[in-house]
Amino acid sequence: MNWRAPLSVALLLGALLSGWAVWRQRDVAPVAPRANLRPDYVLNDFELVVLDRQGKEAFTLRAPRLERDPARKTMQIATPVFTLPPRDPAHTPWVVRARAGWVSADADELRLRGEVVASSRDAQDRPLRMESETLNVFPERDRADTRSQVVLTQPGLILTGRRGGEARLDTKRVTLHDVTARYARTAR
């Protein structure tokens, strides 16, 4: 019986399988790390003041629960409320809340997920509000960005970025993409 043919078919299948396995392992976008290890510590109903490298307050975090991932040194938070103080006293703080939050090991990146609401006040002391499903905040650089739809409201203005945008949290300058805006005369 001629064994060469089945052997080469078997080898071909083996090559295809290993090629497929390598392709499956290709560089897949890192999913927000979940603390799949047992947390090394858990906080309940806490307030945490995080300082930046200069020892100044980077942000304050209040939440009912925090779990710390010992391997990545990241924190997973339930219904977080972050308060981001302004560096310049002329500016106003932001309060950012969401259904879930994640803080990087160096606390230089916050990822807010689910019903994210960021609130502040403008120079005329009028309320300013940004809503989205996701928001990435970089406290030390006073920046935030999202690829989800974001709606910004303040008296007389509704600004929507259907393809997300970026915000300077200090100067409150926003860049939005695929935009609609509605200006309504404010009541006199």
Add this chain to the structure above:
Amino acid sequence: RSSDRNQPMDLDANHTDCAVGNDRGPCLFKGNVRIVQGTLRISAATADLRRGGGDIQKVFLTGAPVQMEQQLDNGEQVSARSSRVEYDLQSETVVFIGNATLSKPDGSVSGERIVYNMASGQIQAGSENSRVKVRFLPKNRQAKAD
């Protein structure tokens, strides 16, 4: 229409770069800008909105060209285009600058600079070094032109 002024202004565009921390900060819209305010319709490449006291004070538009249409209280349609437009909402005055033309059923005016008062319907045209061209359509031709 004279009621346009009190209607909400709706815009859409590809991008916006907006200073929302201060009422007087600029809000620049770029790319396929379309503005609707009552019967007023504007299309432009960019629109820079300036607010004050919580309301829009002025809009500066550029385009190739900027195009504007509006229905008058008597139902007639006015349309205009130019390279640049300055719309002052407080005085209800629109200034068309650069290769400007404004057309109404009873005729049209062209020049480098046209000032149109939306409230009174008054039109001023002309600048130092450019001539103005005005065309009046006779009554019967107006009906045909409609």
